[in-house]
Structures are given as C-alpha cells and as structure tokens.
Amino acid sequence: MEKYKQFGFKLTPQRLAILNYFNGNKEHPSADDIYRAVSKSFPTMSFATVYNTLEALRNKGNVLELTIDPNKKRYDPNTMPHHHLICVKCKRIIDIHKEFSVSVSEDMTQGFDLIGNHIEFYGVCPKCKSIALS
C-alpha cells in the first residue's frame, strides 16, 4: 500500500487490483486483458472503471500507452526507457533493454531538444513461426 502513495488518487479496491495486476507485468496488456483478469476478483467492476483508471495512471505518468496496435491500445507499467520487439502476427510485445546509439543530425531535428527515443522492431515470434511451419 505504501508504495502506491505516489499515485495521488484515491485507492479504491478496484484500482488497487489493477495496480497489483500491473506489478511486474511484462505482457503489455490491453484494457480488455486487464478487465478480464481483474473482474475475476471483482465481478461487479465495469470496463469503464478499468479504462478510467488506466487514463488516470497514464496522465500521472505511471503507465505508458503503446499505440502499436491501432485497434487496441496496450499499456506498459515499465516507464523506464526501453524498446520493443513486436510480433506482427500475434501482436506480442517483448521488452528490449539496451541502449542503441541512434544519432539524428541537427537539420533533421528542426530545433527540437530531443529527450529520448523508442524503437519498435517488427517480426514474427518463435511461436507464430512454428505455427506457420506446422
């Protein structure tokens, strides 16, 4: 409970359940995934509650919203800089923790002060490759 003090919003049991679901989660779940998982312990929780909680967390910078899949926003509780590997078939998203030295020349940044980057690598994951072969 103590570690959630920073969130600065009222911690209802539903919100706490969502935070607990996120804790250490590397799956980059969608709002739907979160709703399905958390409603197991909170059957009366609405999708709107899940969605509103995600919006609140995102606004406070506690989760990142990934717009990799335009039909389905995905959420990442890991707000440290990292990159992603994305399976184009099953939309699985895997973290890559490595710093890539990418340089952009001044004429390309057009006066922007750069603060970071996010690289998305696309491909077919081992699982989807093995399905294609079978």
Ligand code: ZN
């Ligand atoms: Zn895949």
Ligand code: MN
């Ligand atoms: Mn990630």
